[in-house]
Amino acid sequence: MKSGQIPAPDDLPSISRTAFHVLVAIGPEERHGYGIMREVERITHGATRLGPGGVYTTIRRLLDDGLIEESDARPDEQLDDQRRRYYRLTGLGRSVVAAEITRLDRLVGAARPWAHESIG
Amino acid sequence: MKSGQIPAPDDLPSISRTAFHVLVAIGPEERHGYGIMREVERITHGATRLGPGGVYTTIRRLLDDGLIEESDARPDEQLDDQRRRYYRLTGLGRSVVAAEITRLDRLVGAARPWAHESIG
C-alpha cells in the first residue's frame, strides 16, 4: 500500500470525548469554533455544553494531529465576520469518526437490551 | 412525586468514558473488577482496554456516587475465589446508562449519514 494511507479503523487512535463532539459538530461542511459550541448543544439537545476552554484547546490539538484543517471558505456569504476561523475534517478525521461510531455502536448495542428495563 | 425518585434522564449527571464502559460491562447481572476488564475488551472487540488503575478507581467512584453497589452473590458457584468482589448496578446506575445511551444515539445519529462517505 502507498505511504500516506489512511490506517485501518481498528488501528486508529482513540480520541477524547470532547474531541469526538467537536468532529461530529463540524460535520461534512465547514464550521467555526463558536458555531461548534452551539452545534454540540443542538445535537445533544442541551445535554452537552462545551466551554471555550474545551473547544479551542481541542481544535488546536485536532489541527496538530491532522484530524481537521483550517478552511479559507466563507460558507455564509451574507455576513463576513472577519474574526471567524473555519475548519473542516480531513480524510483522517473522517476515518476516526467512522471508527469511533463503530466502537460506540458495539458499546451501546451491548447495553440497549437491558438498559431501559426496570430493576426486577 | 415521591422523594427518592430517580431523576429525569436530562437531569442526570454525565459520567466519564471509563465509568460508562464499566457500567455497561457489569450489565444486568453481577460482575467483579477483573471480569469487567475482560468484558470491556470483549464488547469493544479489543478497541478499549482498561488497566487496573482505571477500573478500580472508577469502581470506587461509582460506589461513592451510588451508581453501583457491592453484591454478596457468588454467581459462579463452581469456583469460590474469595478475592473477588462483585458489583451490580443500582436503579440510579441503570438510569444513567439509559440517559447516556440517549445522548450517544443522538450524537452518533448526527454523524452516521456522512461519516462513512469518502471525501468528495
Added chain:
DNA sequence: TGACAATAGATCAGATCCTGATATAACTGC
C-alpha cells in the same frame, strides 16, 4: 450615537480523569 447583548477567539488555574507501573496475594495446572 451610544449602550448593551451576543458573538468570537484565546488563555489559564485548578480539578478531574486516565495510563502504565508497581505491589501483593490467591488460585490453577502441572
Added chain:
DNA sequence: GCAGTTATATCAGGATCTGATCTATTGTCA
C-alpha cells in the same frame, strides 16, 4: 513446589476538562 494467571489496590505523571477571565468585534435598539 513452581510458574502463569487471576485479582485487587495504589501511585506518579500525564492528559483532559471545567469555569473564569480577558480582549475585541458585531448586531440590536432606542
